[in-house]
Amino acid sequence: MKIFISTDMEGTAGVVDWSQCIPGNAEYGYYRQLLQNEVNSSITGAMAAGATEFLINDSHSSMQNLRPDSLEGNARYLSGKHKPMYMMQGLDSTFDAIFFVSYHGSMSSEASVLSHTYNPRAISDIRLNGEFVSEAGLNALVAQAYGVPIVLVTGDETTEVETRMWSPGIHAAVVKKSITRFAADSMHPKQACDLIFEKAKASIAGLASIPVPNIKLPATIEITFHNNDFADMATWLPGTVKTGVKTVEITDADPLALFRRFITTVILTRSIVEWS
Secondary structure, eight states, X not given: OEEEEEEOSTTSTTOOSGGGTSTTSTTHHHHHHHHHHHHHHHHHHHHHTTOOEEEEEEOSXXXXXXXGGGOGGGOEEEOOSOOTTGGGTTOOTTOSEEEEESOOOOTTSSSOTTOOSSOTTTEEEEEETTEEOOHHHHHHHHHHHHTOOEEEEEEEHHHHHXXXXXXXXXXXXXXXXXXXXXXXXXXXXXXXXXXXXXXXXXXXXXGGGOOOOOOOSSEEEXXXXXXXXXXXXXXXXXXXXXXXXXXXXXXXXXXXXXXXXXXXXXXXHHHHHHHO
């Protein structure tokens, strides 16, 4: 049984500030280890239910946050920030299940620690088929394209709610309760890992009852940016339509093509931030 694991970092128990999860900061090394422990707990939990193969797609910041030699389950490690499919790079139809580890809420959420949706410097909010959507929801487009169910998500309560919108059968390990965007009540790291182990085990044991995401197609992604410059740049991509001063829409009947177009837009917005 083959498991695809996409890892972020903001959803790790104890993480409440950018300085804790951005490489180069003094606190990063400590919180990096907490993330590693949570990822390993998801692997060992899945192994306890019969999973045998793992691919870890490191999807946070520079996307090189984990220590490959310390990964459980002889997991393969996909790292580095230049990925055409970004947080879902490496997924294909040969996988049996998907885990989202240390995910976070959307920029549109009321209170989710370090909430954002792909690019906090450029994107104000995103809707999928008219509904506010998180990174987990957008990533569900790729899961749907390949016919692989998303079975586990870890993070705060908002992350669970927003992920369940698009993957209703998911198991969730809620390891912290967000108070504001920069404060949370977190479980002790060991207890968080224990919970992730149990939820990962249960998600694989109950795999047969968890459906693949079923997002209505053709689907439309509506992106609202912080300013007009980003919206104008997004229209450089064929098929991207400006619908407001700061808003664009992308529509496609192919969920994989739609996700690719969205990711290209994200990469463009990152380039304009680097120029400024």
